[in-house]
Amino acid sequence: MIKFIFKAILRDKNRSLLPVMIISIGVFLTIFFSGFLGGMMGDIVDQTARFETGHVKIMSKAYAENKDQLPNDLALLNADSLTKALKTEYPDFDWVQRIKFGGIVDAPDGNGDSKGQGAASGLAIDFLSGNDSEIKRLNIESSMVSGHIPENKQEALIGHILAENLKLSIGDTITFMGTTMYGSMTFTNYIISGTVRFGVAAMDRGTVVVDITAAKNFLDMNDAASEILGYDNAGIYSDDRAKTITDSFNAKYTNSTDEYAPIMLRLKDQNSMGTYLDLVDVASGIFVSIFIIIMSIVLWNTGLIAGLRRYQEFGIRLALGEEKGHIYRTLLLEAVLVGVIGSVIGTIIGVTATLLMQVYGIDISGMMDGGTMIMPTVIRAKFSYNLLYLGFIPGLVAMVLGNLLSGLAIYKRQTATLFKELEV
Amino acid sequence: MKSILTMALIPVIITSMLNFPDAGEIIEKVDKNMRAKTQIMESKMIIHGKRNEREVVSKSYSEGTSKSFTEYLSPEREKGTKMLKLDDKLWIYSPETDRTIQLSGHMLKQSVMGSDLSYEDMMENRKLTEMYDAKVIAEETIDGRKTWVLELNAKVVDVPYHKRKMWIDQERFVPLKEELYAKSGQLLKKTTLSNIKQIGNRWFPMKVNYKDMLNDGKGTDYILIDVKFDETIPEYIFSKASLKK
Amino acid sequence: MRIAFQLAYKNLMGAGLRTWLNAGVLSFAFVVMIFFNGLIDGWNQQASIDGVNWDYGNGHLLNNEYDPFDPFSIENGHGILPKDKQKDLSSVLIRAATIYPDGRMMSAQLKGIDANQTVVKIPTDLLLKSDAEIPAVIGERMANSAKLEVGDQVLVRWRDQNGTFDAANITIVGIFETNVPSVDGGQIWISIEKLWTMTGLENHVSYFIANDNYTSGNIEGWNFETQESFLAEQAKIINMKKTSGAIMYLVLLAIGLLAIFDTQVLSIFRRQKEIGTYIALGMTRFQVVRLFTAEGSMYSLFAAVLGSLYGIPLLWYFAVKGITFPISGDSVGIIMANTMYPIYGIGLVLGTILLVIISATIVSFLPARKIAKMDPVQALKGKIQ
Structure with missing residues (x-):
């Protein structure tokens, strides 16, 4: 029929x-x-998830309380083993470390003297591990104005207006001066591999994006990280899934009185995203x-x-x-x-x-x-x-x-x- | 009535002036103790952080107050970092970047190696008596040592601290404590000097604790490992070229 | 042409429910389109208004040395502008400071502002009313991050013009709520006269906020940044949202058009006898095509009427009550109100109506073209062709 x-x-x-x-x-x-x-x-x-909160985010309790000030001195220690544990325990999420830091960019002239300085903020992400999830997540490729994505620890991307202001071009070296996790002044050189457009004037004028392994070394943060972000492999935020792992993760630390103990927050708990x-x-x-x-x-x-x-x-x-x-x-x-x-x-x-x-x-x-x-x-x-x-x-x-x-x-x-x- | 009162007060003032020695003289004696034509010091800075304690060892050479050169010896990350101060200029050399950068303006306000000291604190060249009017205001005992309490009020405008108080050992003429005040009278920083040793013909504090009073925290200890006075320091040490060596 | 519309009107009214279904669908596309664009326009306008009311005024007259994007330029970015040139300007002086809430250290900007100003909404009148030694007002974000409340005192350390440290307690006399992050985070507003005495920088100003009467001229050592240039970047970001909105309502429109198309195909199929009759009565084929096209496009007119029946009260309601988006644009520094009030411009409404009518006419015409190819005799007989 x-x-x-x-x-x-x-x-x-x-x-x-x-x-x-x-x-x-x-x-x-x-x-x-x-x-x-x-x-x-x-x-x-x-957008908030990609840049700020992740689908879930782990910080130390002390860092979480003052996170507006980017207090890297309160960062998570033993971050690498923690990240590793997270990867095996919660494989449905992509776990990445990020560090944000402040400092000054100094552009040397031919004699090694300074030809210009500017306030700068650094964003350290994973460029080099072979996992390009962060590059995609932060939309880096399409926001490049010139040059290429960093291929080694020395290379960095800088905001395109910063590059203009300091008259820098691809291949130039800049010195970044910052403060280590312990408060020491620290210096490192980066080779500009590309310029990038953030779309927000303040960032275009002062942001340097570098690889996280290099930044850790620079900031004396080996095995430390300010933030560990988790991104659901499904690509989108699911509050149920986020809640499940947040509850299971935080349960391990409920009795901890250590103010630097890690705490995991869902996207919903951060930046008033819940409502x-x-x-x-x-x-x-x-x-x-x-x-x-x-x-x-x-x-x-x-x-x-x-x-x-x-x-x-x-x-x-x-x-x-x-x-x-x-x-x-x-x-x-x-x-x-x-x-x-x-x-x-x-x-x-x-x-x-x-x-x-x-x-x-x-x-x-x-x-x-x-x-x-x-x-x-x-x-x-x-x-x-x-x-x-x-x-x-x-x-x-x-x-x-x-x-x-x-x-x-x-x-x-x-x-x-x-x-x-x-x-x- | 007025004149009677004035008459009555005069002896009081006179006696207090007689009791306390001249502050200028005290400071001069302190300078003799604390300052030298040249100094070569090896020191250890213990920084009591919130989460850990760090030790930074450095060796420094100085000539008068205007020239100094410091090389950091440990820990590994700071090793090879050098600092040169000539008059009011400060350069820092970092081996990782192989660059010499002059610190200026806002950068001088940064802390030295995470301690409670800022680069600016190290930049002062002038003698205390050039900047402050000093007077002895009291006598106090600190750890069993009798001290004169000196109050120093700025007589020039461009000083970082408007008022200081110093506690000077009456016998050895070594400061045992110093307090730095803001214009409003707010206590900003406190320095405690201890472990006074005799080196040659002078008394010298081997341990200094600096503390930013507005911050929580235990401050920074500065411990002298070795100090030599009045040895000739070759002139090339105080040149930018020596930074890169 | 008139007769085509009269006939079309009668035919449609006769079709009853189905007509209203089609018109209903189309009207929804209408309403959503106007609503969404209105929302974005409303956001844009509100962001502009907020920006102007809280920060931009009629523009800023900035000291040459001062660059709002470079925090290090604060140190030297100030100067004295002769009094006679200060007409219609309110002064602001910025100084770097450190605050110590609960023994923590936090850098902040001390902003001295003319306490008598009325050009921006920062509640400087509270500074005048207070008896506190150094009264200050701060924004909500600043209050949250420093954990301060009205009445709290907090220790601030700053330097005077010679670099001498000074420190004192300031008293928070007001916390203001604003959508403009640029006057809030990390900033403490005090009276400029107070800041002058605190720092010894009498009459020094980092930038002036102009009021509406201000006419900018060339002043040596100062730059005028117009209100427009402040607003341009914001508008660019907001307008991007319009594009994503456009895709959404084009899909909606497509559905409405699909319904019309569907109906047209059927009516031409079912009404062959009628078509034959029209031609037999002396209408040209072209006239019949026009009649059917008119019928189709009339749906859009009906939709406009229907849409206004429920759309006007609905959109009105939103425009008055606003829509609350509990999210802030802080992280990227854009101004975003918690509650947005859509605004519907004439251009928007007319443009939308025109778009819908034209597209409805096109989709009605496409199946109607078939009529021109029909054999009128067969059509009259009702033979399927």
Whole structure:
């Protein structure tokens, strides 16, 4: 039976092509819209996570209390073994160390004297371990103005305005003066490998991005780190998952009176993100439901039309003696099949588009004269598993509902009027 | 009435002036003890951090108050760092960068190797008597030693500390304690000198504790390992070229 | 043409529910479009207003040596501007300081501001009213990070013009709430006269905040940074958000258009007899195409009407009540209010209506083109073509 109907659908373009097309488009739009909305609303969350909070963040308790001041003297010790333990214990997250530090950049002239100085802040991330997750996460490649990503410990990226102000070009050496974890003045040389646009004037004018191993050495922070950030390998923030590991991690230190004991915070606990996350959930929930209702109306309409346009055919089939119930059942079965086919096609296209939008995004950096690191210039969608079934609600349910209603007309039809329908 | 009061007060003032020696003389005697034409010192700085204690060993050469050269010997990370002070200029050489950088302005306010001392604190060339009006205001006993308490008030404007108080050992003319005050009278820093040893014909404190009074913390101990006075220091030591050696 | 619209109107009204479904969907796209753009415009405007009210004024007249982005320029970045040139200007002097809340050390900027000023909203009147030795007002972020409350005293250490250390307790007499991070974090506002006596830098100023009457001229040693240049960067960042919004409502619009397209295809299919009749009655094919196109585009007009029915009260509500986003733009230094109030400009509303009408007309025209290829006789007979 299904095989028979299936053949009918395939052979009759009127029955198949248009409804399938419209359902596919509708389902595609639903999925893409939901994914896109998720990406857009999550934009700020995502940006905060990438730059500030991680999905979870570990600091020493003392550091956490004064974190506005970047108190590296309160940093976590034994950070490497801690990171290693985290990696084995919670492999679902990517664990990375970061250090932020302040200092002064001094640009030497040909004689080694100073040709210019400026206040600077340093950001140390993992460039060299072979894991390029941080480079991607901080959007470094697309925010480069010139040069290349650091390939060794000596190389650094600097804000493009800082480079202009100090008249520095790629390959030049700068001396960074800072303060070690223990308060000593410390010096190191970096070779500028590239300039980068953060998109925020203060950072463009004074930020130096370096590899973390070099920075640790420079700041006397071997085996120490100010922050260990955890990023869910799923790519997006899930509060449940974050809460699970945060609870399990912090349980180990609840009895510790050491003010430097590590403490893990979820994204939700930091930067007043909690309320925002709740808002995002509610708002996108409302939006997606409204959208699904609208889509259902449109596709119900399609189902209705698909039934209506076949009244003539039903007339002939009734005249040939086919039972009304049988016609109705085949109509619905067809609708289910068309709905499923359309929804599957739509879902495939929609999910693909969403994933493409998540991975590649739409680059609007042209509007910002070039990519920036802080303000994302790439608009992205966000894939979530509910997208896989979301499209079936308008696609299948609405289609079947439409046919269900329009098909009722079959029962109303008098055999007497059939010939009128058959009029040539 | 007024005149009677003045008459009555005069003897009081006179006696107090008679009891306390002239502050200028005391400072001169202290200078004789503490200062030399040249000094070569090896010292250990113990920095009591919040989380750990660090020791930094250095050797320094100085001539008068305007020239000094310091080389750090340990720990490993500071080894080879050199500092040269000529008058009001300070250069620092770091072996990792192989660069000599002149510290100026804001950088002088940084702490020396994480201690409670700033580079600026080390930059003062002038004699105390050039900057302050001194007077003896009291007599106190510290750890069994009788001291004169001197109050020094700035007589020039460009001094970092508006007022100082010094406790000078009455017999050995070595300061045992010093307090540095802000213009408002707020106590900012405190220096405690101890372990006074006789070296040749002078008395010298072998241990000094510097403490920033606004901060929590135990301050920084400065312990002399070895000190030599009035030895000839070759002139090339006090040149920028010696930093890179 | 008029007849086409009259007919189209009658046909649509006759179709009843389905018409309203299509129009409803389209109207939603309308409302969302206007709302979202209005929200961004509102944010932008509010950020501008906040920026102007709290920090920029009508622009800043900065001492040449002072660079707001370079904290080290504070030391020497100040000077004396002759009194006769200070008309419509409020003075600010910045000095580096260290504060010691609970024995911790924190660097801060002491900002002396003309306590009688009214050009920015920093509550300097509190400085005038207080009897405290050194009354100060700070922003909420500063209060949080230094853990200070109104009435608290905190020790501040600074240097006078000769570098001599001075230290005293300041009294927090007010904590202000602002969306503008540039007047908040790490800053302590006191009266400029107090700061002058504290530092001995009488009449020295780092920068002036201009009021609306100020006309900038060339003043040796000083630079005028206009209000516009302060606002430009902010606007650029905010407008980026518009693009992502655009994608969202274009998808919405696409759905509305899909509904129209769908309906058009069906109606042309079902109404072949009608089409034949029109032609038989003497309409040209082109006129019939126009009729059907008019029908389609009329959905957008209906949508506009329908949209205004529920959209106007809804958008009005949001514009009055605002929408609360409990998040701050601190980390990147952009001004972002907790509650944003959308604003809907005429241009925005008209532009949106135009966009929807034009796109609706296009999608109605596409299936209607088929009519031109129809054989009127067959059509009249209702033969499927």
